[in-house]
Amino acid sequence: MIPLVLYVLLASTMFTIGLYGLLTQRNGIKLMMCVEILLNSANINLVAFSAYLPNVNGQVFALFSIALAAAEAGVGFAILITLYRLYGTIELDNINALRW
Amino acid sequence: MYQDYAYLIVGLPILAFVLTIFLGWHLPKGGGFFTVLATFAGFILSFGIFNEIYPNDEIVHQSMHWFANFNAGILIDPLAIVMLLMVTFVCTMIHTYALGYMEGDPGMARYFAEAGLFTAAMLGLVFSDNLLQLFIFWELVGLCSYLLIGFWYRKPSAASAAKKAFLVTRVGDVMFLAGIVLLYTNMVKLNLTLPDGAYLLQFQTIYDSLTLIPPDQLTWIAVLLFGGAVGKSGQFPLHVWLPDAMEGPTTVSAMIHAATMVTAGVYLVARMFPLFYAAPNALMVVAYVGAFTALFAATMGLVMFDIKRVLAYSTVSQLGYMMAGLGIGAAMGAFSVGVSMFHLIGHSFFKALLFLCAGSVIHAVGTNDLREMGGVLKHMKWTGLTMLAGSLTLAGFPYTTGFFSKDEIIVTAYEHGAMGFGWLPYIFAIGAALLTAIYTFRLWFLVFDGEPRSDYHKHESPWIMLGPLVILAIFALFMGMPSQEGFYHYVGNNFDHFGVDFEELAVIGGHHVEHGAHISEPFIIKILPIIIGVGGIIVAALFYSRWKRFDPGMVTSERDPLRKILLKRYYQNEIYTLWFAEKVVYGIALLSNMIDLKIIDGTVNKISAISVGFGGTLRKLQTGVIQNYLTAIVLGLAVLLILIELASLGVAI
Numbered sequence: 001m002i003p004l005v006l007y008v009l010l011a012s013t014m015f016t017i018g019l020y021g022l023l024t025q026r027n028g029i030k031l032m033m034c035v036e037i038l039l040n041s042a043n044i045n046l047v048a049f050s051a052y053l054p055n056v057n058g059q060v061f062a063l064f065s066i067a068l069a070a071a072e073a074g075v076g077f078a079i080l081i082t083l084y085r086l087y088g089t090i091e092l093d094n095i096n097a098l099r100w
Numbered sequence: 101m102y103q104d105y106a107y108l109i110v111g112l113p114i115l116a117f118v119l120t121i122f123l124g125w126h127l128p129k130g131g132g133f134f135t136v137l138a139t140f141a142g143f144i145l146s147f148g149i150f151n152e153i154y155p156n157d158e159i160v161h162q163s164m165h166w167f168a169n170f171n172a173g174i175l176i177d178p179l180a181i182v183m184l185l186m187v188t189f190v191c192t193m194i195h196t197y198a199l200g201y202m203e204g205d206p207g208m209a210r211y212f213a214e215a216g217l218f219t220a221a222m223l224g225l226v227f228s229d230n231l232l233q234l235f236i237f238w239e240l241v242g243l244c245s246y247l248l249i250g251f252w253y254r255k256p257s258a259a260s261a262a263k264k265a266f267l268v269t270r271v272g273d274v275m276f277l278a279g280i281v282l283l284y285t286n287m288v289k290l291n292l293t294l295p296d297g298a299y300l301l302q303f304q305t306i307y308d309s310l311t312l313i314p315p316d317q318l319t320w321i322a323v324l325l326f327g328g329a330v331g332k333s334g335q336f337p338l339h340v341w342l343p344d345a346m347e348g349p350t351t352v353s354a355m356i357h358a359a360t361m362v363t364a365g366v367y368l369v370a371r372m373f374p375l376f377y378a379a380p381n382a383l384m385v386v387a388y389v390g391a392f393t394a395l396f397a398a399t400m401g402l403v404m405f406d407i408k409r410v411l412a413y414s415t416v417s418q419l420g421y422m423m424a425g426l427g428i429g430a431a432m433g434a435f436s437v438g439v440s441m442f443h444l445i446g447h448s449f450f451k452a453l454l455f456l457c458a459g460s461v462i463h464a465v466g467t468n469d470l471r472e473m474g475g476v477l478k479h480m481k482w483t484g485l486t487m488l489a490g491s492l493t494l495a496g497f498p499y500t501t502g503f504f505s506k507d508e509i510i511v512t513a514y515e516h517g518a519m520g521f522g523w524l525p526y527i528f529a530i531g532a533a534l535l536t537a538i539y540t541f542r543l544w545f546l547v548f549d550g551e552p553r554s555d556y557h558k559h560e561s562p563w564i565m566l567g568p569l570v571i572l573a574i575f576a577l578f579m580g581m582p583s584q585e586g587f588y589h590y591v592g593n594n595f596d597h598f599g600v601d602f603e604e605l606a607v608i609g610g611h612h613v614e615h616g617a618h619i620s621e622p623f624i625i626k627i628l629p630i631i632i633g634v635g636g637i638i639v640a641a642l643f644y645s646r647w648k649r650f651d652p653g654m655v656t657s658e659r660d661p662l663r664k665i666l667l668k669r670y671y672q673n674e675i676y677t678l679w680f681a682e683k684v685v686y687g688i689a690l691l692s693n694m695i696d697l698k699i700i701d702g703t704v705n706k707i708s709a710i711s712v713g714f715g716g717t718l719r720k721l722q723t724g725v726i727q728n729y730l731t732a733i734v735l736g737l738a739v740l741l742i743l744i745e746l747a748s749l750g751v752a753i
Binding site: 099 | 727
């Protein structure tokens with residue numbers, strides 16, 4: 001069996017990558033992708049601990065989380081498409097109508 | 101029986117006020133008969149109460165709790181009952197006269213409503229049993245005088261006279277209020293345990309605690325209360341509003357000068373006489389201010405050409421007599437209250453009479469200016485004769501009412517001097533008496549005697565106006581003789597009902613009164629007022645009547661500086677209005693305005709500008725870019741985690 005620490009390492013690597021992307025990127029699609037990476041890193045953790053604990057709760061939770069991520073991605077892309085229609089870009093820096 | 105309805109004395113005129121102001125427009129004569137009837141009913145009630153309490157020398161006292169340690173109540177003692185009788189009687193006469201005088205004025209309903217309220221306020225002031233209630237009615241009197249002086253408010257001079265009356269008396273009212281507050285704080289400090297039904301600021305309580313209040317405080321309280329009286333009663337230096345108050349209808353002047361308003365100040369000092377008695381310095385101020393006012397105003401009455409203005413200055417002067425009469429109480433004790441009040445009552449009759457006569461003349465002739473009158477007697481016999489009666493008694497012709505009252509004040513002023521309290525009141529009083537006789541008859545001769553000096557209307561006034569004149573004339577001439585002695589004792593002993601011990605108060609004041617040790621005045625002093633009164637009439641006759649032997653021009657000329665200063669009324673207008681009001685007060689107002697705008701508003705504006713600027717800078721922190729926030733959150737979390745980690749490792753943070 002693969003040691004738990006590897007899962008955790010993988011998860012934290014993914015989390016860091018996601019976070020880094022979130023902080024540095026300006027492109028809407030890229031940001032959505034980063035958010036997905038973040039969520040999935042959490043999912044990996046959930047599933048890994050669930051398998052090690054023998055407790056199925058974590059996996060059920062992960063399923064919910066995936067469903068949630070799908071919904072979130074749907075809404076997010078819908079917003080991005082609308083923004084693109086309005087502004088002709090999804091570079092978030094240019095979308096600042098409500099900013100001071 | 102009557103005393104159970106004492107509240108109606110004020111209640112009915114107030115009811116008349118309400119009825120007249122709402123319904124008067126639809127009624128004949130502006131609903132004035134409501135006011136007349138209400139005042140007359142007040143007179144009947146007062147008379148009934150008088151008949152009940154006089155034989156057994158009782159007082160009526162009803163009181164109910166109001167709030168905290170104050171009450172509302174009715175106190176009818178000798179001092180109050182004579183005032184009630186006088187006010188209701190004289191006001192009934194004046195209101196009846198006004199039914200004729202105000203005929204045809206579009207504001208008649210308003211006039212009678214305000215006149216009714218005025219009467220009610222004065223009556224309420226008189227029968228208050230505590231100082232706070234008295235003050236409330238006092239202010240109401242001030243308000244009504246403002247409304248009535250400015251009755252013809254479209255006339256700029258009337259509007260400004262009303263404002264002047266209100267503002268000048270306000271100076272006094274502020275002092276009065278300060279006096280009440282000072283008295284109140286002192287009485288609270290005493291920690292009195294009040295018996296049931298007694299309240300702070302009730303006159304009884306005040307009289308009882310006079311001996312406990314420190315004497316220097318008493319002096320201050322007395323002086324402040326007198327300040328209120330100075331404003332209301334037109335004493336020097338706050339007398340300036342009174343001659344200007346002529347701008348209202350003549351009946352208003354009669355009311356203000358005779359029955360209501362100006363007598364309030366004298367009444368206040370009489371009411372608080374024990375307090376003044378315990379503060380001899382304040383009493384001396386009263387005596388000197390009063391006597392000085394008597395002389396000062398009389399000199400101005402001498403040269404005025406406006407018939408009402410002469411009478412106005414005569415009122416100021418006579419009020420000075422009343423104040424002086426109270427002030428010389430240092431020598432005479434409470435007897436002087438009787439003397440002064442007697443002059444007040446007598447003065448109310450003859451001054452109401454004189455004003456109503458003047459109103460009748462003005463009504464017929466159509467001018468106020470003495471120079472355009474002359475020979476009116478031929479056409480207005482009744483007015484002329486009743487005015488002669490009023491003038492005789494004002495001049496102090498022997499055995500008229502004014503003679504008894506004024507004579508008594510002058511003689512007591514002599515005793516005041518003889519007992520070592522100072523001669524000035526006497527000198528002023530006797531000088532004013534001479535001038536009074538002269539200016540009164542100068543007025544009468546100029547109006548009624550001689551040849552017409554202009555083409556005026558000639559007709560006698562209707563009987564609704566003459567009736568009150570005749571009644572008042574009878575009172576003015578003959579009231580004094582029978583009632584004199586009884587009055588002095590009845591009112592002079594007023595404070596015995598409250599158990600005021602004047603000898604004890606005298607000790608606080610640091611003087612003592614020898615009871616019964618009347619100084620016997622020399623014969624010349626006794627008859628001097630008669631000589632002066634009659635002499636003054638003769639002097640006036642020699643200068644102004646048909647038997648004229650001298651011309652006024654022989655004594656003074658247009659360029660005479662003394663005459664000029666009198667005609668200019670001692671430059672009061674210049675000093676008060678042009679210099680004090682327009683330079684000093686307006687200057688201070690401008691300065692205050694500047695301070696308000698620049699410093700106070702400036703500070704506030706500056707503070708708000710700083711806040712706005714700071715906020716403007718600070719909001720830049722909120723970039724609106726989620727990533728920036730996220731960065732901050734992540735950094736914060738990282739720092740937090742590191743700290744927790746360090747802490748768990750045992751590193752002291």
